[in-house]
Amino acid sequence: MKNHTINYAQIPMQSVGPFKLTGDLITDNLMVPMATYETPLWPSVARGARTTAHAGGIRVTLIDERMTRSILLQADHAGEALRCMRALKAQQPDMQSIVNQTSRFAKLIDTHFQIIGNLIYLRFEFTTGDASGHNMVTQAADTLFPWILQQFPTLSYVSISGNFCTDKKVSAVNGILGRGKNVVCETIISAKLCQRFLKTTPQALVDLHIKKDLIGSIVSGGLRTANAHVANMLLGFYLATGQDAANIVEGSQAINHAEVTPEGHLYFSTTLPNLIVGTVGNGKGLDFVQQNLEQLGCNDPQAKPGDNARRLACIAGATALCGELSLLAAQTNPGELMSAHLKLERSHRD
Structure with a gap:
């Protein structure tokens, strides 16, 4: 049997933020690493993080885990x-x-x-x-x-596996019975902050959410999913923290919810019922993964069993929310999405 040398691919990685989280995880000024070839993802998620931090942060709630x-x-x-x-x-x-x-x-x-x-x-x-x-x-x-x-x-x-698990496949059962971490992330953003950071209004974003995330997902035949691009944020986060990237298949079955509050603010949430992450196991021994987990506070040897992974799941969910918020805001303005891609991706190639 021949010995094969393992070559590690170099994927561009950058930390974005700062994030402010409340609820089940309280932290401030947190920088989140993301590895991706889609370089506009970094400033987009950073914009969401900056906006929510000014608004008081993202409330994270861990609903279930299995x-x-x-x-x-x-x-x-x-x-x-x-x-x-x-x-x-x-x-x-x-x-x-x-x-x-x-x-x-x-x-x-x-x-x-x-x-x-x-x-x-x-x-x-x-x-x-x-x-x-x-x-x-x-x-x-x-x-x-x-x-x-x-x-x-x-x-x-x-x-040994009958596909009722369901592992790395789109299904309804995982969202109903649970697989991985079930995380809900919420934020409330004033109309003033929406205009300042997102260049949009709460009503415009809610209207787009209804017509794109909800009705668009029905038209496309989406299964237990109503989001803009959660898979993008999860993949970047998974690659940076040593996760099994194939789990974005079920992980990206996420559901956004948005409404205008009686005060005229934007309530926005992203619910991820199938978020599969860990802080030990395959992939976690790589130097850059260890450094990223330490940066996120998810490599604490004194933590109770499970606490590091729960913290990681909450941060992953918050990262997804920031990317969702920023992209939806961009899509309320004609031409903004494409101009950002052209500007940022061409500058990286040049």
């Missing part, structure tokens, strides 16, 4: 499948004992199943500490599988 793996089994018929799943549901403490053999951080918190014909799609849901948890939950499921077959000999193995 990582999932679904296994696929087969029974003789649907009745037998249902009998086995009902019996299994009562054995969660026994299953946790099996999981404990694989990791001290993996905790089984729930199970869900779907029966299709004689097939059983069994979805395990775990908390995984500071890891995003892909491998952790797969190892736990791989250990649970033979135990389940021993308890229910009428069942048989089909696959």
Whole structure:
């Protein structure tokens, strides 16, 4: 077997901000690293960060967290499948004992199943500490599988993954049942600040949000998504912090909400129900990743298990909101988006 040298690609990276966050994470003057080839993304996110900081910051709320793996089994018929799943549901403490053999951080918190014909799609849901948890939950499921077959000999193995997880694919189930971190980010910006920093009005931005994010997503057949370009911010953030970049597939199923308050201010939020991040595991040992995690305050060895990853998720969500806010504001003004791209991208090439 030949040894292959690993070459690390150089992606342009820059820190943007400063960010001011409140709520579940209180921090100020935070600079956020983003790695991207789309260089106009940096000043755009920075504009959103600057605007929200002047407005009092972004309130971040962590709603839920879990990582999932679904296994696929087969029974003789649907009745037998249902009998086995009902019996299994009562054995969660026994299953946790099996999981404990694989990791001290993996905790089984729930199970869900779907029966299709004689097939059983069994979805395990775990908390995984500071890891995003892909491998952790797969190892736990791989250990649970033979135990389940021993308890229910009428069942048989089909696959360690049955796509009911759902991993790196667009789906409805992740938004409904949860996968990764569920983060809500909110800000309130006065009409004066909207005009000063975003060159728009609260009403213009809300109108565009309705017609673009909401109706446009319906027209396109979007699935549990109503945003402008969340994938852009997530990819830049993921690459800079050593995340599995393919998780932007489900991570970008985000939903914006905007309204004009009775005082005439702009209320704007971005909800990311499938935000998959971690501060330990593959990719985190690289020097630049370690430096970026330390810069974000997400590499604290004294933190309780899971706290570093929760902080990282809140910052990722806030970064997405800033990019959403800035792009939508730009698109309320004819020609602004394209002129910014031409100016910034040509200057970088020159």
